[in-house]
Amino acid sequence: MGLAQRMRSWVLTRGGVHPDPRKETATMMVFPGPSPEQVVIPLLQHVGAVCEPVVEVHDHVLVGQKIGDSEEYISAPVHSSVSGEVTGIVMYPHPGGRDVLSIQILSDGRNQLSPDVKPPGDPASMTPEEIRRVVREGGMVGLGGGGFPTHVKLSPSAGKPIETVIINGAECEPYITGDHRLMVERGAQIINGAQIIKRAVGAERIVVAVERNKPDAIQRMREAGTGEGVEVVVLPSRYPMGAEKLLIYNITGHEVPARGLPRDVGVEVNNVGTAYAIHDLFDRGMPLVERVLTVSGDGVAGHANLRVRIGTLARDVIDFCGGLVGERGKLIMGGPMMGLAQYTTNVPVVKGTSGIIVLRHETLFRQEPAQFTCIRCGRCVRDCPMNLMPYAMGAYSDAGLWDQLENLDVMDCIECGSCAYICPTKNPLVQLIKVGKEGVTRRKRKVETLERASSSKE
């Protein structure tokens, strides 16, 4: 990165907070995770339509065999991560909070590969359509947590050429180090996956974005990218640097238009984990049946970066790491800033699970009881990466003033949690904003229904 761009990136950086990184697992090699006796594979692990099961109870399935698929475009198939017998197709707790139709598989412990798992051929000689088809069949979704089906992202829209593929290695969430380790241990494979993405979207360049606090990853990615036309951009360490819109702004200087997509500014962003999984898919033909995640937090005995089979229950992962310690606090799937708190360990790892963080009760609730009285300190406005006014959005949401709320561009909020994190009165701003978004959407729908009703009467 040239000096001019480096300086611009400092100037352009805005908003964000500095939570304690707690990345104690950053130096730990990725280990294979537990071999579970049973996996529970939800048929919804992505943004889009729920898959239909394509196996039946008592079927014998193999590793990499497709077990659920959908006719819808915005969806991604799911595959078995073990070999064994399907014991049930049931509603089961899901990290997203609601129960989801899931396929329970009792492992036979042999992990036999499905005959479908074979290299699809050389991606360099494939057309973009062929690459997208392989990616779809492999069940690829964004592994950064968003879970958007990758084949959709790899399909450029007409009139919106994609110039730059950004490989997101920012990993700004505290505790989480899976992407960091992948970059250190599997740099060349990530670059290879990025080249396949670049080919699929017809881009001209690849940028790997890494936060300044991962010097070893920066060095390894630079080495891996040498001669491959890959540029490694070093970003300031600041949450939420890895949020797609912030990342694009800090790398290209362009803002993704409100309610627009990265391709509106000629960019496509993929996580380093996704790039690695795509490499694996083309190298071995292995669909997305496992992922790297970080187990950390003071509520779990051992900390590690593990390669875990999709569908492994959090309970098995935690037991593999020595079990729970201390008074129960929160079990978080993902990072502590945007992850989802689970009420039970009886919930499966899904494609978007970047970490299992267990925090003790005293760690979470050591502070004085919240007064929820805004003292107008202005920190939420100062630190909002989207330049919104969180304190006002929280107040309007609390009062049910949906019109005023919409005027504050509440729908542009990315729910990164910087405002609620920094708030000295511990106002639950993200919660209020989520409620507010619901309210705005509901009101819009109501207005539209009324308008339609009145126009049909005329």
Added chain:
Amino acid sequence: MTMPDNADTPAEQEPRQLFHIGVSPHIRDADTTSSIMGWVIAALLPLTAYSIYICGLSAVTTIFYSIAGAVATEYIIQRIRKVHVTVGDLSAVLTGLLLALTLPPRLPFWMPLIGGAVAIAMGKQVFGGLGHNIFNPALVGRAVLFVSWSKYMTTSYLVDPRAAVVNTSTIKAIDAVTKATPLFAEGQVRKGLLVLDASRYYRPLLFGNPWGCVGEVSALLILLGLAILLYKRLVDWRIPVCYVGTVMVLSRIIGADPIFAALAGGLLLGACFMATDYVTNPMTAWGKVIFAVGCGIVTVVLRFYSSLPEGVMFAILLMNGVTPLIDRYVKPRPYGAIKATARVAEES
């Protein structure tokens, strides 16, 4: 939020295996209301200590009664309102301390007591308590004392500044003017009533000023307090910088000494600790700039073109009143909200 251990659980669920749930973020910054108030008080402590050293017991009693009045009033009103008593958040202590720092040291004890009570009762609780008041509570308390007992408020200084800067006959000639600080003398200079070299006051104003209020003993220690606030990222630099900057520039334009204008009177204390009060200044960066420049303009107007010798208090109170309006109209441009014209230009 707490999930009891004996809650009904699914059959396969082991009891005592349940966790708390809640919306992200799951971790919070360590700063709380009381820790912030504590740091602002800490930033004022060097100044307070030095003031006690300079002014002696009179400063101690002024500070004590002012804080006592504020805290007692907060406690009593919250008990009457039957709301949670928040004396522990230290905001009433801070209000009392700030009020004391704006008072002359030799007031009778009941004045800071009343001032503290009025600051909390009329300046804060009447609006609904912390976070809801429009005007800076400490300055509300001071304004009430100023208009009710202006004789005490203008003569209770440690050293009569008139004696320090001019001879007695000149004083008699200009006795109509009440408040008496170096600013007073400076005003007389401007009006051609007396000859004065403002620069000879830089040193005492910075290091040891016996003519002013409790909190005006040393401009240097006020700046030290500001440095603490800025280092801890407790206040936005825009307010003190734009406020003092505006006063200096305007003073220079109308022919007064800009450095003297910055150091004398209550400007630094007001710009660093009063105008930066969270509750009563705008939330956005540009809102803060408008607020601070407005404070600066009103201060200079009041200082030089009104019968008042000092304008900081009323300037801040006036701009406090404008703050809701500023917050309504000055909003940051959200990310991605590209203006139609800008986009057309970009595409062509």
